[in-house]
Amino acid sequence: MATPPFDRAQGAPSASRGAAPGSATPAGHAPNVTPAMRQYLDAKQQYRDAILFFRMGDFYEMFYEDALVAARALDLTLTSRSKDNQGTSIPMCGVPHHAAEAYLARLVKKGFRVAICDQVEDPKKAKGIVKREIVRVVSPGTLTDAQYLDERAPAFLLSVFMGSPPGTARGSDPVVGVALLDLTTGEFSCAEYAGTAGLQALADEVSVLRPREIVAPIDLDLARVLTDGAAERLPVTRVEPWTFEHESARRTLLDQFRTNGLEGFGLDSHALATSAAGALLHYLRDTQKADLAHVRSVVYKTSADCLLVDAVTLKHLEVVESMEGGREGTLLHELDRTVTAMAGRLLRAWLLRPLVSLDRIHDRLDAVEEFAFRSTDRGKFREVLKSVQDLERLVARAALGNAGPRDLVGLKQSIAVVPRVRLVLDAFEAPLTRSLLSALDELADVRDDIDRTLVDEPGALVRDGGYIRDGLDAELDDLRRISRSGKQVIAELEEREKQRTGISSLKVRYNRVFGYYIEISKSNLHAVPPDYHRKQTIAGGERFITPALKEYEEKVLGADERILEREIELF
Known part of the structure; x- marks a missing residue:
């Protein structure tokens, strides 16, 4: 299925600002380009409004x-790559592939979306x-690298759709369906809203949940739906309206959850939330x-699930954020x-949305x-939990590859703690604890x-x-075995050559450029054998x-x- 075009997140710096005429625009149908540049242009057509990281050797390159x-955004040196079919130099810059995540995070935090085009064969x-x-598109709502996230706050994406539920009379007030998903944990919910x-x-x-990104159809007037100006404050991604069509959306959910119906999720009578x-x-x-x-x-989710406290009240009460904007001094702190x-994330969520059900309280x-x-x-329980890492986000990263x-x-180490958790909690009798x-x-x-x-202490x-x-x-x-014995043979060869040539300072060395070589000092060049x-x-x-x-x-x-190829295959 063809990928729908995405608009650049609203509020991000303009891509065209300061662009040199001619040199800044890829000639999508230029006949006289190299095969590699043709690949670049084809990939760029798929994600026209994202910055394209194009893998070339040890670098991700960007063009035009x-x-x-x-x-401008990353303070990189701007160079050029040959010329296009009009004779104009093609702007180019790049980042080392091993450091790409840091550059990605910087771009995303500035509101950009980045499409990563990688080499998929040796x-x-x-x-x-x-x-x-x-291989993936990174945006404000899809950044999953733990070092760039607040470990005690969610990272939600919000999708918004407005329409009339099936069977409603013409002229009825439209209903807004929304969904929230935290890609870093898998938390997923939806709801519907109607009327003023x-x-x-x-x-x-x-305002309370502060999603990182909003996903909406191209033809939706977000200002009409998000009345507090959130569409101007937050990054917005526009997608093709057909992805919100009820049957298409329903099939996506059925496929995701491997089920034949959505009744068990409470969605059978909520078409807009389903969309x-x-x-x-x-x-x-x-x-x-x-x-x-x-x-x-x-x-x-419905209003009966929890108490809906507005953002202004939460701020005045300093529940999770102080009047100065920090965490210190708040109820959460x-x-x-x-x-x-x-x-920590769960406690924050509980404070933002307190229970209203007396039984659950x-x-x-x-x-x-x-x-x-x-x-x-x-x-004892707290001591056991000190060995548990962020399981939710570890599982999410594994699922995303x-x-x-x-x-x-x-x-593995976190899972290994579960029997100890069970042993400690077995002494507790509260129904909620027993249920968990x-x-x-x-x-x-x-x-x-x-x-x-995997070995016990692998690299990252x-x-x-x-x-x-x-x-x-x-x-x-x-x-x-070949690698280890081969290196031993190299050491033995060095000793043998020292004895054969009489050059005690002879060294067998290696570097990436020249591979293995025998190094002879100037004073001993006269003793070099003819087969050198x-x-x-x-x-x-x-x-x-x-x-x-x-x-x-x-x-x-x-x-x-x-060895490395095989390890990657097994991993």
């Missing part, structure tokens, strides 16, 4: 107007030009190129003694009272699978290698290669390269 915008094995594809009071309630909800929820899921699945396996349910980031108070009086057990080896080991305990899954299969696959990045355990994969074990082939002259002597050294180099380096 994207280069002008990114150079350049060494490519026949002709390397195949490249858009409903629109005010929606405005309050948006908003389905369209938001479609947007995220399309831009993240993932099935969002961590989004497993959606909750339809005084109450929050939670150990985990997950609990009593259940919660009974559980809190028991924890308050069982100080010894509470202390963004988790590294260290993330998965963190997931009965639903606790130890996930032993997941824990054991990660433990069997997949590209660094060294994270797959020995004994897991026969091919990887064989390659590692000069490779490079340096200030202190010469570098040589021999047939035997070349043979071992190919074996060792080939094994190292294949």
